[in-house]
Amino acid sequence: MVLLSLVSYVLVQTLGLVIAFAAAAVLLYMILRRFHSRAATIALCVGFLGISIFFYVPNGLPRGFEYPSFLTSYGPAGSPGLPFSNVIQFFLHFGQFERVADIARDPNDIPPPIERTSTTTVRIDITAKEVIAELAPGVYQNYWTFDGKVPGPFLRVREGDTVVVTFHNDPTSLHHHTIDFHAVIGPGGGAAVLMAEPGETKTLTFKALHAGLFVYHCAEPDAALHMAHGQYGLILVEPKAGLPKVDKELYVMQGEFYTTGTLGKQGLQIFDSQAMLDGRPQYIVFNGRVGALTHNMHANVGQKVRVFFGDGGVNLSSSFHVIGEIFDHVWQEASLTSPPLTDVQTTLVPAGGATVVDFTLLEPGNYTFVDHALARIDRGAWGTLQVVGPADPSIFNGVAQPMAGH
Numbered sequence: 001m002v003l004l005s006l007v008s009y010v011l012v013q014t015l016g017l018v019i020a021f022a023a024a025a026v027l028l029y030m031i032l033r034r035f036h037s038r039a040a041t042i043a044l045c046v047g048f049l050g051i052s053i054f055f056y057v058p059n060g061l062p063r064g065f066e067y068p069s070f071l072t073s074y075g076p077a078g079s080p081g082l083p084f085s086n087v088i089q090f091f092l093h094f095g096q097f098e099r100v101a102d103i104a105r106d107p108n109d110i111p112p113p114i115e116r117t118s119t120t121t122v123r124i125d126i127t128a129k130e131v132i133a134e135l136a137p138g139v140y141q142n143y144w145t146f147d148g149k150v151p152g153p154f155l156r157v158r159e160g161d162t163v164v165v166t167f168h169n170d171p172t173s174l175h176h177h178t179i180d181f182h183a184v185i186g187p188g189g190g191a192a193v194l195m196a197e198p199g200e201t202k203t204l205t206f207k208a209l210h211a212g213l214f215v216y217h218c219a220e221p222d223a224a225l226h227m228a229h230g231q232y233g234l235i236l237v238e239p240k241a242g243l244p245k246v247d248k249e250l251y252v253m254q255g256e257f258y259t260t261g262t263l264g265k266q267g268l269q270i271f272d273s274q275a276m277l278d279g280r281p282q283y284i285v286f287n288g289r290v291g292a293l294t295h296n297m298h299a300n301v302g303q304k305v306r307v308f309f310g311d312g313g314v315n316l317s318s319s320f321h322v323i324g325e326i327f328d329h330v331w332q333e334a335s336l337t338s339p340p341l342t343d344v345q346t347t348l349v350p351a352g353g354a355t356v357v358d359f360t361l362l363e364p365g366n367y368t369f370v371d372h373a374l375a376r377i378d379r380g381a382w383g384t385l386q387v388v389g390p391a392d393p394s395i396f397n398g399v400a401q402p403m404a405g406h
């Protein structure tokens with residue numbers, strides 16, 4: 001069904017226009033023939049076709065085949081377009097991609113805080129996998145993932161630890177993949193070492209020298225192209241003294257998806273490289289898809305909540321805000337060795353960056369996480385923390401009206 005919708009989309013976009021122009025040309029020929037000689041009619045029809053092609057090729061054809069192998073790139077390597085042979089490969093191997101029922105990483109899927117007081121060797125196993133999943137109801141995306149979810153797994157180590165990463169590129173992948181850890185000091189953040197062909201396994205050992213919350217992402221050229229398919233995650237390097245205790249931790253990452261179909265267009269989507277270069281995503285979401293965080297974030301009045309928030313981009317910075325809350329602490333740009341800011345409403349998170357915030361829940365109700373460039377909530381960038389417990393009228397009192405998302 002999904003494949004059929006894609007095929008019909010391409011046919012309608014590309015062949016539909018050709019057929020329409022051809023039919024118009026035939027009609028034109030029949031009309032002109034009544035008034036002109038054969039030679040004059042043919043000359044007029046050729047002129048008509050020439051004008052049609054002149055307008056159609058730059059507008060219709062690139063949209064129809066959208067997979068732009070033709071894009072120019074001045075980047076250091078690769079192109080944001082994909083080789084046209086990938087289209088054929090994709091259809092030939094369409095059956096081998098795993099259909100993931102829910103691409104969203106559970107925001108509660110975080111390893112517990114580190115209790116040990118000494119350094120150790122931590123072993124991490126990650127698999128790059130290309131899958132098909134829903135980006136929004138009825139809208140399907142070919143995701144490139146770490147461990148089959150977006151974002152990739154939340155990794156947690158302690159400052160000074162030695163980290164051994166074993167990276168597999170699943171045999172069903174069509175592309176090379178790798179990982180650039182922003183927590184690594186060394187060429188490419190390890191990307192050159194971990195570069196793996198489909199079916200290959202690579203290993204990297206690094207020392208986590210700096211505490212902080214770091215983004216990791218695929219850096220296989222073109223890196224933006226891979227990140228715009230969902231390949232990013234966070235690695236927390238806890239400071240030696242640890243972080244102040246909280247009652248609940250949540251893992252949220254913002255990301256963009258560039259589809260040729262406009263917002264809400266059903267079926268399997270073709271990636272729009274030109275929109276990515278232009279920085280015009282159709283979807284801006286938390287944890288991989290529209291609606292990923294609407295039902296799975298719960299807490300109680302009196303609890304202190306920490307959010308590890310990262311921005312996978314690939315183009316946009318995020319103005320992270322929780323509606324109805326004030327951040328008690330913001331470790332700005334996820335620097336855990338600097339003192340946190342206090343009493344912050346909205347914090348700016350750069351593409352390829354992160355933040356750590358905590359806040360205290362004083363009133364029951366729904367608290368909506370947003371990118372406060374608020375038009376982006378219409379593209380999917382929101383989630384809801386549901387808080388239960390006793391109300392305190394001395395802090396907040398009034399008759400609440402029903403309000404979606406609040």
Ligand SMILES: [Cu+2]
Nearest residue numbers: 177218220226
């Ligand atoms: Cu990749």
